[in-house]
Amino acid sequence: MAASDHILVVDDDPEICKLVGDFFHKNGFQVTSAHNGKGLQDVLDRQKVDLVVLDLMLPDEDGLVLCRNLRSRSNIPVIILSSRGEEMDRIIGLEMGADDYIPKPFHPRELLARVKSVLRRSRALPDDVSEDDSGALYRFAGWTLDVPTRQLYTPAGDKIFLSGGEFALLRVFLNHPNKILTRDQLLTFSHGREIEPYDRTIDMQVSRLRRRLRDDPKSPELIKTVRSLGYVFSSRVERTESKK
Amino acid sequence: METKAKLVIKVDKDLEDIAPGYLENRGKDCVLLPQALEQNDFDSLKMMGHRMKGSGAGYGFQLISDLGTRIEQAAHVQDRQEIHDCIRQLVDYLGNIEIVYV
Numbered sequence: 532m533a534a535s536d537h538i539l540v541v542d543d544d545p546e547i548c549k550l551v552g553d554f555f556h557k558n559g560f561q562v563t564s565a566h567n568g569k570g571l572q573d574v575l576d577r578q579k580v581d582l583v584v585l586d587l588m589l590p591d592e593d594g595l596v597l598c599r600n601l602r603s604r605s606n607i608p609v610i611i612l613s614s615r616g617e618e619m620d621r622i623i624g625l626e627m628g629a630d631d632y633i634p635k636p637f638h639p640r641e642l643l644a645r646v647k648s649v650l651r652r653s654r655a656l657p658d659d660v661s662e663d664d665s666g667a668l669y670r671f672a673g674w675t676l677d678v679p680t681r682q683l684y685t686p687a688g689d690k691i692f693l694s695g696g697e698f699a700l701l702r703v704f705l706n707h708p709n710k711i712l713t714r715d716q717l718l719t720f721s722h723g724r725e726i727e728p729y730d731r732t733i734d735m736q737v738s739r740l741r742r743r744l745r746d747d748p749k750s751p752e753l754i755k756t757v758r759s760l761g762y763v764f765s766s767r768v769e770r771t772e773s774k775k
Numbered sequence: 776m777e778t779k780a781k782l783v784i785k786v787d788k789d790l791e792d793i794a795p796g797y798l799e800n801r802g803k804d805c806v807l808l809p810q811a812l813e814q815n816d817f818d819s820l821k822m823m824g825h826r827m828k829g830s831g832a833g834y835g836f837q838l839i840s841d842l843g844t845r846i847e848q849a850a851h852v853q854d855r856q857e858i859h860d861c862i863r864q865l866v867d868y869l870g871n872i873e874i875v876y877v
């Protein structure tokens with residue numbers, strides 16, 4: 532964690548904002564609160580934010596829509612904090628691009644641990660790729676990933692925003708093209724942790740990454756599923772040095 | 776007269792500055808909730824229950840979250856008796872807890 536990581540808490544309940552604000556401030560974070568979608572936008576327009584903690588039930592806008600909009604234009608990590616804790620809500624939240632989902636009520640210490648973990652994931656790159664490709668430019672199937680700027684470009688040159696998790700996962704694939712990678716390896720390389728029983732993090736992120744790469748999930752060309760083993764990135768990958 | 780034993784609640788030390796204020800606000804809820812019930816204002820009851828549910832355990836008070844869940848659900852179906860019971864339990868709880876910061 533950097534000394535002054537800035538967390539934006541978006542929740543219409545002032546007592547949740549106070550709880551998170553006070554607890555995180557005591558633990559070395561800078562915290563700003565917003566109570567609706569407009570407030571979220573106002574803060575993002577004015578300040579640099581390292582992570583957003585987002586409630587789903589806001590008075591002016593659906594938090595899921597805000598999450599999707601945020602993800603479409605930035606890589607700021609998002610943790611959803613919501614009373615809507617059903618499995619489907621969690622899946623939809625993650626599908627909308629959230630990096631984690633915590634149901635209310637929550638213990639602030641758990642939220643703190645999750646925030647640190649997401650920040651670590653979004654910044655710290657896996658050991659096996661961080662040493663040698665931090666200045667790399669990857670080209671594959673007409674696409675380009677510029678590692679220093681974290682920008683993905685379509686074959687037509689359009690920019691595609693990736694979440695921290697998607698970026699880390701794509702980078703692992705590009706570092707190991709045409710090799711079968713197990714879910715465990717993918718999770719370890721991209722997130723720095725081991726897989727747990729019933730953990731679907733990698734499957735969901737692969738699914739999201741396929742969408743970003745416009746790879747048909749029913750018949751994927753780039754990220755292929757290898758039944759009962761994992762995934763393989765099936766493309767020639769060219770690597771040069773980025774000019775950025 | 777027999778005095779009731781205090782219910783000791785362990786609360787995270789990092790919440791020591793804000794937990795008393797939170798309980799003070801729940802004390803205000805003990806006035807606002809019956810008022811809303813009296814006025815059949817089930818939307819307000821839903822909202823207050825929803826917020827209690829979301830925040831109580833985070834501050835260290837699991838029962839407040841549990842009562843909030845019940846109030847929110849009861850407000851949905853306009854179950855006045857259940858809401859009344861929850862308010863009574865909330866009043867009892869607030870009058871009987873002793874916080875220990877750990």
